[in-house]
Amino acid sequence: MKFGGTSVADIERIRHVATLVKREVERGNKVAVVVSAMAGETNKLVAWTNDAARPEGASRAELPDQREYDVVVAAGEQITAGLLSITLNAMGLKARSWLGWQVPINTSAVHGSARIEGVPASDMKTAIENGEIAVVAGFQGVAPGVRISTLGRGGSDTSAVAVAAGIGAARCDIYTDVDGVYTTDPRIVPKARRLEKIAYEEMLEMASLGAKVLQTRSVEIAMLHRVPTRVLSTFTPDVGGTLLCDEEDIVEKKPVTGIAYSRDEAKITLHKVPDRPGVASAIFGPLADAGVNVDMIVQNVSEDGKTTDLTFTCTRGELPRALAAIEARAQEIQYRDVTHDSAVAKISIIGIGMRAHPGVASTMFRTLSDKGINIQVISTSEIKVSVLIAEEYVELAVRALHSAYELDAA
């Protein structure tokens, strides 16, 4: 069972979480619980680290030492794990907290956004088998050198799935503030439907293409270790929920399962780039070195046989770094000029049924065209089609596609 920051925001809510855990125990299940920091705590701790990193007299904060940042921020989950254990013990259950270094949750050395590398939780597993509830501090682990590490924002989902895989859990229940995974964002499309089931591959695309319900890395681990993972609401735990499962376990395969969108997109175009071998690596090598994750790429057909236009996308946060990297190599790349646009968004349709249904992409293009929405860039994979459009059309596009693929609730 995993509970996020809103679910453990104060002692009253922690008590509610404890009753959900108790219910699970009374059903005869053995339980490990993964908890986030109380809502607001992490932000407070992060603000302190930024404040501490500001040299005397300077107005701008430097980046805090990342290893020590982890020591400070990990305290948030430690506090929740202790408080929930106290609550469970006070209710007559047997519980103990497990911090990242105690489990252990082994991670890489990239402090601040470490990657889980293994959860050899044999002591904890023994404790659980002996009837003790294990309350695990999410979001944290232990890096080489026995230093505290954190996984970066949203990392508690990943902790939960990795712990479930590590102890061989029969199921991983992610309790959150929504009651499942929807066909698309219900704030944009009121007719969005909750999905009973979604294939791991689909959820992975949904998460990485903008759906915020689960962190991408957590879905990867669930898929890799085939952990049956449920998303359900802390506040209405008996209503609905969505199960992440194997493709074979989904009987009715519609062409499109869900629609995701992302506004965190920026587009860069290099005009009149020489159309010769090696030019792509001259561009994308330096971008990779600058830590820019290039997403969509399109190269126009050369008109004059000598030059071409090349467009790619990255996140808005990476845009300044991307422009700087390109401009630093202007001599080598020999483009005429470079333009950029941050008022763009990516809309994606996702579905394992796509493999069996031809013509899914053309329905997308026609639907958008009918609404007068211009497609700037296209990228596809076996189970998704993504298009880049002007940001102002996001809601219109998502609603039109939701209807076109017959996803609207009755």
Added chain:
Amino acid sequence: MKFGGTSVADIERIRHVATLVKREVERGNKVAVVVSAMAGETNKLVAWTNDAARPEGASRAELPDQREYDVVVAAGEQITAGLLSITLNAMGLKARSWLGWQVPINTSAVHGSARIEGVPASDMKTAIENGEIAVVAGFQGVAPGVRISTLGRGGSDTSAVAVAAGIGAARCDIYTDVDGVYTTDPRIVPKARRLEKIAYEEMLEMASLGAKVLQTRSVEIAMLHRVPTRVLSTFTPDVGGTLLCDEEDIVEKKPVTGIAYSRDEAKITLHKVPDRPGVASAIFGPLADAGVNVDMIVQNVSEDGKTTDLTFTCTRGELPRALAAIEARAQEIQYRDVTHDSAVAKISIIGIGMRAHPGVASTMFRTLSDKGINIQVISTSEIKVSVLIAEEYVELAVRALHSAYELDAA
């Protein structure tokens, strides 16, 4: 260097602490720093644990699970250790935090008030020798079973001295909100003088008899390992300070070095107890079993040769437990009745010079008698005399004794 909660109450003060550390490094010294939680943090965390331990619907809080209490409360010092390390690194110094389990600071299993049993800090010592500043989370350690433990209130002083002993430090500087150890509490006696030096034995008596400047256990460890320990002010570090040292290092030995007082006293009298062998153990055995620390004891001379009155003291917090233990054994002890009084206080004069100066105690008794103060109980050791008096006379008694022993500042 050790800094308490007021010294690290916010980021501004943590920055000030960092400048004091930097100054020490610039003097060519290698430094370990022990920090408390930011003032107010511990109280907040403790309140949360009490809240979490309250069963649903109950108005009274149960005692929280002590092992999990430690997990929650230890987060306070963890946060400060990380923040000070970030600040030092941002100032261009090389620093890293060390939590109790990382040092390690090994403690007993008595969660909530664990006792330090050893500080085999070889890795940390190597890091310090390599020029890194070690920032140690005070107040915490690691108990058997690799569980986080805390030392109880004021434990950071003890952490500091134990770490100093563990790494073989040349000096332990306890930075606090006063600039040293005074002849008595300056809030009661404005003419109290700061002591340049005080012998370990004297400081131990001062601390255990009510002086709040250092925790008793920290002085014990300083004395045991002969750690030269200084008490000085975070806010005026260049003024004064008091050095704890060997008796031989103090040249001028006055009969009385300091006067301590404690209001946390309660007196219990058993009337008409049979005057026969074994009665003392029938009384004090059950008290020890109930966890009552009996302090002063006086037995009146038997008037009739058959019964006597027996009086003893304990802390006010222990009074209900003490009365319950006595009343449960009423049949066995066979006293006529039991009375108690919490409006009492203990006044103590302390000084290694007492050994060489006869008549020190009689000066005390005469001084109090001259002021019309009745002495209820007396207890003595080689270097102190303590008396129990009515609480309302505390200030008067301390001031009179301070003058009588010529401790007033010119």
